[in-house]
Amino acid sequence: AQSVTQLGSHVSVSEGALVLLRCNYSSSVPPYLFWYVQYPNQGLQLLLKYTTGATLVKGINGFEAEFKKSETSFHLTKPSAHMSDAAEYFCAVRASGGYQKVTFGTGTKLQVIP
Amino acid sequence: NAGVTQTPKFQVLKTGQSMTLQCAQDMNHNSMYWYRQDPGMGLRLIYYSASEGTTDKGEVPNGYNVSRLNKREFSLRLESAAPSQTSVYFCASKGGASNQETQYFGPGTRLLVL
Numbered sequence: 001a002q003s004v005t006q007l008g009s010h011v012s013v014s015e016g017a018l019v020l021l022r023c024n025y026s027s028s029v030p031p032y033l034f035w036y037v038q039y040p041n042q043g044l045q046l047l048l049k050y051t052t053g054a055t056l057v058k059g060i061n062g063f064e065a066e067f068k069k070s071e072t073s074f075h076l077t078k079p080s081a082h083m084s085d086a087a088e089y090f091c092a093v094r095a096s097g098g099y100q101k102v103t104f105g106t107g108t109k110l111q112v113i114p
Numbered sequence: 115n116a117g118v119t120q121t122p123k124f125q126v127l128k129t130g131q132s133m134t135l136q137c138a139q140d141m142n143h144n145s146m147y148w149y150r151q152d153p154g155m156g157l158r159l160i161y162y163s164a165s166e167g168t169t170d171k172g173e174v175p176n177g178y179n180v181s182r183l184n185k186r187e188f189s190l191r192l193e194s195a196a197p198s199q200t201s202v203y204f205c206a207s208k209g210g211a212s213n214q215e216t217q218y219f220g221p222g223t224r225l226l227v228l
Contacts, residue, residue: 009154032215043118043204043219044157051215090156094215101172102217104149106156 002027004093004105012111019063019078021108023091026072033074034092034102035065044090050074051096061085086112116140118220120205126226127195135190135223137205144209146188147217148172148180150201157204163188195227 007022025031032051036044048059055067061084065076074091091105121136139146144165149157149172159172161180169180177199179191188207192199202224206217 034215036217036219041222043221044206044217045219046216049215101159101162104157106154 006105021076025093032094036090038088120220139207143207147206148190149204
């Protein structure tokens, strides 16, 4: 079984401040991890993903995340928030190997304050 | 490429009515998914199709049926709609040699059941 926990359903940051969105996962086998972003009235789009290799993953729009196996975490960061980053962010996990379904977290809404 | 398209965008049904949500992708992907999104619950998998000709239940399949009509199309049917099925429905597809782990989402169908 696999699961994802996103800490904080709402996060507010000032424009230019650090963005940190937290995600912890559980998986019985090595995981594949994802962050998706959803803008209002749109579908989800992939920000970044970790499958194998380098544990620090860079994505679109200046976001990055680090896979930390010892902490079972995959937190999303961006050094400087922009107004256009206001959206809902979803962490997701899939167990590696074979065909496996993706499990999504409950989402974190990011508000950017001017 | 249109990506993943969904019809209709909005629908209002009365309890007991039936309808089919349509989804099509033009990326030659093998896998297709139907999710529902409810506030505070993230995305929950209703049904998925790992390849043409196969379908499997996800987390919340009750009250729904699906058809993988061909490689491009994956429809979701509500035989007798209930107010609990009021939600936003997303179709997604996954596959392709260069980006196998990424799911591509449609814009969603907003369904209200009265």
